[in-house]
Amino acid sequence: MDISTPLTRPPDLYGRPRSDSFMQKLAAFSDNSVTRLARRGTPPRRPPATEMPAIRELVVAAKHQEAEDVVCLRLAAPDGGTLPPWQPGAHIELHLPSGRKRQYSLCGDPADRYRYRIAVRRSANGGGGSAEVHDTLGDGMRVAVTGPRNAFPFAAEASILLIAGGIGITPILPMAREAAGRGLDWRLVHTGRTRGSMPFAAELAELAAAAPGRVSIRPDDESGVPEAADLLSLSPAAGAVYCCGPAPMIDGVRRAFGGSRASALHFERFAPAPITDGRPFELQLGDTGRVLPVPYDRSALDVLHEALPDLPFSCRQGFCGTCRVRVAHGHVDHRDRRLTATERAEGAMLPCVSRAPEGERLVLEV
Secondary structure, three states, rough: OOOOOOOOOOOOOOOOOOOOOOHHHHHHHHHOHHHHHOOOOOOOOOOOOOOOHHHHHHEEEEEEEEOOOOOEEEEEOOOOOOEEEEEEEEEEEEEEEOOOOEEEOOOOOOOOOOOEEEEOOOOOOOOHHHHHHHHOOOOEEEEEEEEEEOOOOOOOOOOOEEEHHHHHHHHHHHHHHHHHOOOEEEEEEEEEOOOOOOOOOOHHHHHHOOOOOOEEEHHHHHOOOOOOOOOOOOOOOEEEEEEOOOOHHHHHHHHOOOOOOEEEEEEEEEEOOOOOOOOOHHHHEEEOOEEEEEEOOHHHHHHHHHHHHOOOOEEEEOOOOOOOOEEEEOOOOOOOOOOOOOHHHEEOOOOOOOOOOOOOOOEEEE
16 A cells, blocks of 8 residues: 555544553554464564664566556565564555655565565656656665554454455555464455455465455445445454455445444544645744745645655654654644553644644744
8 A cells, every 4th residue: 555645543433532551552562573463473662753773775676567557566684584473453664766756555575574565556647656666666676665664553452343445455465364273253355446456365375265255355346335334344243343445445444334234433534634624824943934835735744854855754654653853832732642641741733633723833843
């Protein structure tokens, strides 16, 4: 899945505009090495969310066409050494030769410490990153990579429904394998325009053969565009739902969730939810006196990143905490799902989602 555009979550798991303690606990859960989520081995503790993982150079060990407009890349260390561990839902960021940075979900086997696998769909309306991956990156080429990081952690609940739309299968496939390996009660449904456009068909067929009745493939040209309520009806018992796909699918699942028997909803978007209630405000960069206006329809992070290109960020959805800055003066309209009340009181802010009231100025320690 290409998550180069910001990913968004509902205000809480059920779309309510308030802080969700479960999401904060889950964030803390994913920021530490949790042996419960590892089938093999004990991964070391990851860096705190305020630190960016190191940038390392990897080589394209293999590249092949996975589906219509989808290429699959395997990345390895140039010296053949082991790579940092990851859990289902994690992504890496590619630093492309053009200077573009794009994030893609890891879709291989977490137990394979020598290869990272990603799949990239060519986007005709994107910013050129997917086209560069398709047309420029080839076997043997080196590419800088940051990560892995995880903004879509898999909590391995006892009963799980996995919903994937098109290329959204990339973070979902490792979750399905994890669920199968743990003996959980799980179901997976993969939708897409046509069978030819849906990646990993062979692997999903193998998974279906090993777990009869648990995998459903629903191309739109054969089954029709699915209703969200029908997808949610596949949920085993009162289980959790993990969903990744295009905006219409996500929005439909959110609307239908309240009428389903599912107990929790976790999802990842391809594109950000639009800023519908933004108001213009200002950012001041420390004692420099430099003031940056933030328009009503842009995030503080977007504006900051133009002025400070080295400012770290990752998920752009108020979940991972990478872009954290400290506010020395001013009132923050906190909209993240990450910071605790104490952290907010101490001046922490996540500029990817949080703002200030109209016309106010935030003085940042940057």
